[in-house]
Amino acid sequence: MSKIISKEEFTDKIKDGMTIMIGGFLGNGTPETLIDVIVEKGVKDLTIIANDTAFVEKGIGKLIVNKQVKKVITSHIGTNKETGRQLNAGELEVVLAPQGTLAEQVRAGGAGLGGILTPTGLGTIVEENKQKIVVDGKEYLLETPLRADVALIAGTKVDKLGNAFHTKSTRNFNPLMASAADLVVVEAEEIVEVGEIDPDVVMTLGIFVDFIVRSETNG
Amino acid sequence: MSKIISKEEFTDKIKDGMTIMIGGFLGNGTPETLIDVIVEKGVKDLTIIANDTAFVEKGIGKLIVNKQVKKVITSHIGTNKETGRQLNAGELEVVLAPQGTLAEQVRAGGAGLGGILTPTGLGTIVEENKQKIVVDGKEYLLETPLRADVALIAGTKVDKLGNAFHTKSTRNFNPLMASAADLVVVEAEEIVEVGEIDPDVVMTLGIFVDFIVRSETNG
Amino acid sequence: MDKIKVKETIAKRVALEMKDGDLVNLGIGLPTMVANFIPENIHITLQSENGFVGLGPAPAQGKEDKDLINAGAQHVTILPGGAFFDSLTSFAIIRGGHLDATVLGALQVDEKGNLANWMIPGKMVPGMGGAMDLVTGAKKVIVAMVHTAKGTPKILKECNLPLTAAGKVDLIVTEMGVMKVTDKGLLLTELNSEFSVEEIQKATDAKLIISEDLREMRSN
Amino acid sequence: MDKIKVKETIAKRVALEMKDGDLVNLGIGLPTMVANFIPENIHITLQSENGFVGLGPAPAQGKEDKDLINAGAQHVTILPGGAFFDSLTSFAIIRGGHLDATVLGALQVDEKGNLANWMIPGKMVPGMGGAMDLVTGAKKVIVAMVHTAKGTPKILKECNLPLTAAGKVDLIVTEMGVMKVTDKGLLLTELNSEFSVEEIQKATDAKLIISEDLREMRSN
Numbered sequence: 001m002s003k004i005i006s007k008e009e010f011t012d013k014i015k016d017g018m019t020i021m022i023g024g025f026l027g028n029g030t031p032e033t034l035i036d037v038i039v040e041k042g043v044k045d046l047t048i049i050a051n052d053t054a055f056v057e058k059g060i061g062k063l064i065v066n067k068q069v070k071k072v073i074t075s076h077i078g079t080n081k082e083t084g085r086q087l088n089a090g091e092l093e094v095v096l097a098p099q100g101t102l103a104e105q106v107r108a109g110g111a112g113l114g115g116i117l118t119p120t121g122l123g124t125i126v127e128e129n130k131q132k133i134v135v136d137g138k139e140y141l142l143e144t145p146l147r148a149d150v151a152l153i154a155g156t157k158v159d160k161l162g163n164a165f166h167t168k169s170t171r172n173f174n175p176l177m178a179s180a181a182d183l184v185v186v187e188a189e190e191i192v193e194v195g196e197i198d199p200d201v202v203m204t205l206g207i208f209v210d211f212i213v214r215s216e217t218n219g
Numbered sequence: 220m221s222k223i224i225s226k227e228e229f230t231d232k233i234k235d236g237m238t239i240m241i242g243g244f245l246g247n248g249t250p251e252t253l254i255d256v257i258v259e260k261g262v263k264d265l266t267i268i269a270n271d272t273a274f275v276e277k278g279i280g281k282l283i284v285n286k287q288v289k290k291v292i293t294s295h296i297g298t299n300k301e302t303g304r305q306l307n308a309g310e311l312e313v314v315l316a317p318q319g320t321l322a323e324q325v326r327a328g329g330a331g332l333g334g335i336l337t338p339t340g341l342g343t344i345v346e347e348n349k350q351k352i353v354v355d356g357k358e359y360l361l362e363t364p365l366r367a368d369v370a371l372i373a374g375t376k377v378d379k380l381g382n383a384f385h386t387k388s389t390r391n392f393n394p395l396m397a398s399a400a401d402l403v404v405v406e407a408e409e410i411v412e413v414g415e416i417d418p419d420v421v422m423t424l425g426i427f428v429d430f431i432v433r434s435e436t437n438g
Numbered sequence: 439m440d441k442i443k444v445k446e447t448i449a450k451r452v453a454l455e456m457k458d459g460d461l462v463n464l465g466i467g468l469p470t471m472v473a474n475f476i477p478e479n480i481h482i483t484l485q486s487e488n489g490f491v492g493l494g495p496a497p498a499q500g501k502e503d504k505d506l507i508n509a510g511a512q513h514v515t516i517l518p519g520g521a522f523f524d525s526l527t528s529f530a531i532i533r534g535g536h537l538d539a540t541v542l543g544a545l546q547v548d549e550k551g552n553l554a555n556w557m558i559p560g561k562m563v564p565g566m567g568g569a570m571d572l573v574t575g576a577k578k579v580i581v582a583m584v585h586t587a588k589g590t591p592k593i594l595k596e597c598n599l600p601l602t603a604a605g606k607v608d609l610i611v612t613e614m615g616v617m618k619v620t621d622k623g624l625l626l627t628e629l630n631s632e633f634s635v636e637e638i639q640k641a642t643d644a645k646l647i648i649s650e651d652l653r654e655m656r657s658n
Numbered sequence: 659m660d661k662i663k664v665k666e667t668i669a670k671r672v673a674l675e676m677k678d679g680d681l682v683n684l685g686i687g688l689p690t691m692v693a694n695f696i697p698e699n700i701h702i703t704l705q706s707e708n709g710f711v712g713l714g715p716a717p718a719q720g721k722e723d724k725d726l727i728n729a730g731a732q733h734v735t736i737l738p739g740g741a742f743f744d745s746l747t748s749f750a751i752i753r754g755g756h757l758d759a760t761v762l763g764a765l766q767v768d769e770k771g772n773l774a775n776w777m778i779p780g781k782m783v784p785g786m787g788g789a790m791d792l793v794t795g796a797k798k799v800i801v802a803m804v805h806t807a808k809g810t811p812k813i814l815k816e817c818n819l820p821l822t823a824a825g826k827v828d829l830i831v832t833e834m835g836v837m838k839v840t841d842k843g844l845l846l847t848e849l850n851s852e853f854s855v856e857e858i859q860k861a862t863d864a865k866l867i868i869s870e871d872l873r874e875m876r877s878n
Binding site: 022025026027028029051052055074075077078079084087088094096099100101103104107118119120121122123124125126148156167168169170171172173174175176205 | 701706707708709710723724725726727728729730733736741743744745746748749750752753772780782783784785786787788789790791794795820822823824825
Binding site for chain 3: 111202
């Protein structure tokens with residue numbers, strides 16, 4: 001049973017109202033082909049969990065511009081003016097989280113933790129409606145796990161079991177998100193045979209990956 | 220300023236009463252040379268944080284047999300009968316933690332977290348004296364961070380800045396412990412020039428490592 | 439049954455619980471034997487909690503790799519498609535619900551699905567190692583063990599040794615039969631034809647509920 | 659001073675805060691310029707919060723690597739001895755106290771060391787990105803910015819914009835001078851000779867404490 005599917009087969013898996021994690025940092029290490037498929041299909045009311053909303057014409061930004069997103073959980077929207085416009089117009093809900101907290105929340109979701117205690121955000125509006133817990137005389141915020149229906153990630157080199165290698169700065173949130181969703185799809189720049197990736201350098205585990213789609217973008 | 224030091228220079232850094240994290244899993248990926256140096260020096264009253272106490276004649280076991288340890292925080296002592304004997308005789312304090320919890324505690328110590336919430340240990344004696352926290356209707360134990368004065372880790376290939384590659388099953392606790400101690404010493408099976416380890420496959424970051432000692436053991 | 443036969447009977451039956459594509463952790467000892475009896479058309483991936491997936495068989499003598507052991511410190515191999523990781527990731531997999539099944543031994547197990555397998559106070563304290571995380575996190579928890587400790591029941595109404603986890607066991611497989619943990623108690627679903635219902639009940643402290651569909655214990 | 663001179667003055671002075679061996683994160687914009695003025699005998703390592711240490715200069719035109727950007731989405735390089743990692747590890751470094759210093763800009767900063775640099779309610783909400791973790795976790799937090807926003811003070815008695823972190827700023831460097839956050843308030847330790855104490859106080863909402871050892875603002 002191969003995990004490799006076509007763009008068309010992938011299209012069928014994305015539905016209105018889903019919560020989707022998308023890997024990448026300002027469009028670097030982002031599954032552009034998968035995003036293009038979702039834009040083409042035009043599903044609505046998505047909740048997106050991602051580091052940022054990239055740019056108007058790149059990465060997650062395209063989903064925002066196409067008005068397919070009702071809510072985004074992210075650390076930064078400043079590079080995509082359309083996200084800010086929709087937020088100010090009341091068309092889009094934006095939940096902002098510190099980047100390190102967001103990474104911990106996704107990991108907690110994948111690692112079976114009930115949450116983590118972080119000092120980040122104390123004394124700021126980030127602490128609103130959150131439990132404060134004192135450990136060893138120091139105060140921390142309890143940040144709770146995030147999970148998604150689907151995680152879409154990008155791999156530089158992916159074997160047929162879904163083991164992925166992410167080169168250079170493309171790793172970012174990809175391995176974390178792969179652990180925290182019910183369905184995980186990796187967009188592969190290059191698909192290789194099982195055994196061609198050294199087991200020491202696998203970054204996203206194939207055991208987390210359900211499907212592989214060949215990337216049609218380059219850069 | 221080179222990070223490479225001799226065994227003798229390393230000896231000077233270890234003092235009575237220190238808390239020391241030691242990498243390895245049943246002696247696999249353990250800094251045997253560094254342990255031998257400590258055995259030879261005979262410092263006392265150490266607190267050891269490690270996955271297990273290995274075997275009577277291997278790894279951390281040697282420190283136990285030599286009665287240099289007053290307390291050990293670990294997940295498993297069953298492979299070293301001397302640890303059990305000292306525990307039963309009241310000569311050694313043993314704090315047992317689930318292995319996954321121990322890994323999280325070390326990471327929390329290195330990552331600036333106040334703790335993590337885990338379901339592991341609920342309904343067992345592990346929950347004694349610990350805070351229970353409910354998230355989303357589910358109960359979790361709050362497990363707090365661990366840090367050490369010194370972390371001793373083992374690297375298969377280490378560059379002169381301390382960037383380390385740990386092959387196969389030798390990785391285990393090594394990268395985590397390197398992040399959670401005031402002083403970090405890596406025992407290197409092979410020392411290579413800066414740039415010889417691909418930046419994509421560095422597992423323990425050189426920025427965490429203070430000193431490098433050449434390994435004199437092999438296996 | 440001799441000791442080897444007893445263990446094989448248990449391992450063979452546990453092997454039938456595995457589904458194609460499963461990710462599984464097998465405990466040290468008897469549970470490890472399960473790998474030898476997986477049906478040919480079923481492919482499972484084994485996780486080793488010291489830091490990898492794709493656990494393979496022991497290497498040929500002389501071919502041992504000093505850098506590759508399993509969680510029992512035995513030299514092993516890794517299969518193509520496997521991957522190594524640190525202890526943090528290993529237990530993220532385990533605790534995070536990514537294991538389809540875990541198979542472990544027990545000192546005691548009870549009708550509420552409680553498991554005790556890590557210490558006998560004042561006597562033997564090996565520690566829990568990865569067991570508490572495994573039992574807490576795996577989707578299916580299978581206890582694989584000899585039915586009694588030299589005649590003394592290990593399947594109890596209530597464990598009196600310190601627990602490994604509370605209410606997490608799904609299935610108990612012994613050489614005498616297969617018992618499912620249900621809300622109402624232990625349901626005996628399969629019985630080894632070498633034993634009678636009376637014999638297995640006598641060797642069990644908990645009251646067994648006998649399934650209406652009680653069948654002979656399967657081995658393939 | 660023209661704009662370029664202003665920025666250079668600030669970046670040069672911040673560069674003097676760096677010690678040999680430091681691990682440092684430089685924010686987007688003006689703080690990034692600090693890297694250009696590090697004294698020759700000082701070697702620092704730069705962290706890029708999107709996932710690496712050993713951040714190097716921009717590549718030559720045509721040599722850009724599509725897989726290597728900094729946190730501002732600019733093409734950059736990695737120096738020998740650098741290492742890549744995921745976002746989790748990146749923020750473990752940042753939050754875990756492994757950064758010797760972080761340099762950021764501010765919308766507002768106050769005499770208690772509070773910093774506001776991530777939103778103007780109803781107007782501009784870029785988000786905090788990594789800034790909250792950086793300011794919370796770094797051993798030394800340096801605000802590097804133009805002293806006023808077109809004449810309006812940015813160094814206040816108390817920030818009124820949403821905070822990035824409370825009480826974490828250690829040092830403020832502007833083109834006018836250097837101010838240290840102390841328990842008693844902002845201590846002016848260095849003054850750019852192009853300005854008088856009166857001028858810098860006038861451009862500052864918080865009351866400045868003038869150091870007894872007030873010296874000329876250093877640039878090398």
